[in-house]
Amino acid sequence: MNQFGEQIRLLREQCGLLQRQVASQVEMDIPMxxxxxxxxxNAKREQVTTFSKIFNFPEDELLSLWLADKVFEVIKNEDVALKALSVTENELRKMKMLSENSH
Amino acid sequence: MNQFGEQIRLLREQCGLLQRQVASQVEMDIPMxxxxxxxxxNAKREQVTTFSKIFNFPEDELLSLWLADKVFEVIKNEDVALKALSVTENELRKMKMLSENSH
DNA sequence: CTATATTTGTCAATATCTGGCAACTCTATT
DNA sequence: AATAGAGTTGCCAGATATTGACAAATATAG
Known part of the structure; x- marks a missing residue:
């Protein structure tokens, strides 16, 4: 439900860093x-990249968690959440196939 | 990419209705x-319900398309889009299992 | 040319998001 | 019980985005 934040905190603790130390590197204040x-x-897109560099952790992983949180926010209250996800997935695959065929 | 709107248009045409006629029932203006x-x-959540009633078309179907469009909007620009979807899916299933066990 | 259907552009009002700060809690130290 | 450091909470003003509404443009058919 808050996968990105939890991962960030975990990484920060594993690195033995304080919020103060990380916050200054990401250029945000501590409360943020x-x-x-x-x-x-929510963190901003560029900050996800910065986090991945600070913790030396794959950006794709962080990005997936960050996006997943945002997606979750959209669908969480609807019964058809899972169905909607698979509709999106199909649409995405369709698009990918089209773009692959065109070059 | 705009699955909801396309479906609405299709249904409207199948019912032989004009935008003017549908718009008034959904209480929005024609340009909208x-x-x-x-x-x-984007339509509003309640309007999805209204559309489904006007066209006598399953609300779940329309809702899925409407949600899928919103989800797509969130992930469309990222390479990890598909991965993010599956992260969300897993989280959703986990939540569902927890709530099922508690009653 | 006229009428009707649809689309496009614009704008003010409203809602949401953002960054930043002050004040608070909690814990450990002296 | 006073101080200090780490983290949290609440709040607010400025920036951004979304919304509803309307006028005008375009398109199509008679």
């Missing part, structure tokens, strides 16, 4: 980092 | 319906 770790606010 | 059909604007 606290909120991101607890899922009260 | 036009934009929704072309994916330039």
């Amino acid at each position: 980092l606290s909120k991101i770790e607890r899922g009260e606010r | 319906l036009s934009k929704i059909e072309r994916g330039e604007r």
Whole structure:
């Protein structure tokens, strides 16, 4: 439900860093980092990259968690959540196939 | 990419209705319906229900398309789009299992 | 040319997001 | 019990985005 923030906190603790130290590197204030770790606010796209560099952790992994949180936010209250995901997935695959055939 | 709007338009045409006629039932103006059909604007949650009633078409189907469009909007620009979807899917299943066990 | 259907562009009002700060809690130290 | 450091909570003003509404443009058919 807040996979990105949890991962960030985990990585920060594994690196033995304080919020103060990480926050300054990402150029945000400490309360903001606290909120991101607890899922009260979303990080910005560029900050995901910065986090991955600070913790030397694959950006794709972080990005997936960050996106997943945003997707979850969209569908969480609907019964057809899972169905909607698979509709999106199909559409995405269709698009990918089209773009692959065109070059 | 605009699955909801396309479906709405299709249903409207199958019912032989004009935008003017549908718009008044959904209580929106005609330009707005036009934009929704072309994916330039999003319908509101309640309007999805209204559409399903007007066209006598399963709400779940429409809702899935409507949600899928919103999800697509979130992930469309990222390489890890598909991966992010499966992360969300797993999280969703996990939640569902937890809530099923508690009653 | 006229009428009707649809699309496009624009704009103010409203809602949402963002960054930043002050104040608070909690824990450990002296 | 006072101080200090780490993290949290609440709040607010400025920036951004979304919305509904309307006028005008385009398209199509008679």
